[in-house]
Amino acid sequence: MTASGIYVYGIVGGSHRLPPGAVGVGEPPAPVRLLPVEDLAVVVSAAYPGLRARRRDLMAHQGLLMALAETGPVLPMRFGMVAPDEATLLAGVATHGSEHAAVLERLDSRIEMNIKITPVQDNLAALIREDPVVRGIREEARRHPGYEANVRLGEAVAAGLRRRAAVAAARLPAEFAGIADDTCSGPEVEGCVLNASFLVPRREEGRFRGVAERFAAVHTDRLDLRVNGPLPCYSFVVPEPVPARA
CATH class of the missing domain: 3.30.70 (Alpha-Beta Plaits)
Incomplete structure (x- = not known):
């Protein structure tokens, strides 16, 4: 199936690592990757047309965020956030980089x-x-x-x-x-x-x-x-x- 945009899970610190075998939403589950932007990174995967708030995908989204939070703070996105392309996504994150870093510091070791x-x-x-x-x-x-x-x-x-x-x-x-x-x-x-x-x-x-x-x-x-x-x-x-x- 052809991807349509960049599915966004959250923002983490630049040194954050993905959990082993991390996958995201979609059928089959989409591979997850990190997009570095200055001292931060955005957790993303491919987005596919027709994505719906099915239980499997909701649980995959939340499960990935909770797994990421085990090893450091995460600024989470709600289910279904899709950026049009990498350039737009990274420019937007960079514009508010210091604000995102402050939020990550506040959320560190918190649930x-x-x-x-x-x-x-x-x-x-x-x-x-x-x-x-x-x-x-x-x-x-x-x-x-x-x-x-x-x-x-x-x-x-x-x-x-x-x-x-x-x-x-x-x-x-x-x-x-x-x-x-x-x-x-x-x-x-x-x-x-x-x-x-x-x-x-x-x-x-x-x-x-x-x-x-x-x-x-x-x-x-x-x-x-x-x-x-x-x-x-x-x-x-x-x-x-x-x-x-x-």
Whole structure:
């Protein structure tokens, strides 16, 4: 299949080496190479028409970034970044070389950990005890039952459960003081009251997980907490640091 552009995985230091047998996205998986540019290098492969966000390719992209991060910092690109040609890519990286070098220094020996929190959906008794608004709507629905009353009660319960979870979730970032170097709010996710990423020293991953697990256990009646990671540090780099088309 004919290549169409340069697929970009990330930027590394000029002395960084590729993992043995490194391959990237595509079918068959494309060989990966380094393009030197001043004191940096860009991790690339050939890009092919029709590339889609299939699980195999998403995992290949992320797996390569995580393997690279085992031996040094990586400024990661999100899946699907394609530069039109080498000259355009290298010129763009060189223009912001000092900024990229500063980001790499900041990301050295660090990982991204993501936490998503959703409300517990089956603790109606506690909600009614604590929330006078929901309690009043429930009493009204009992006095005047009907479809509209049930709908109103259902909406009030959903909103109340979300409020309880959100109040508890707001306390979580402070729990990581002294562990995470930075935090970043992620995009809204349906059903979540918190979607946040944390920049964590690699050596602190176990401690981070322990804090998250204890927090979840304390608030088990209010929220469900999911930890994702380690991840490439997508949330802590400047968006689109190289000239590319998504």
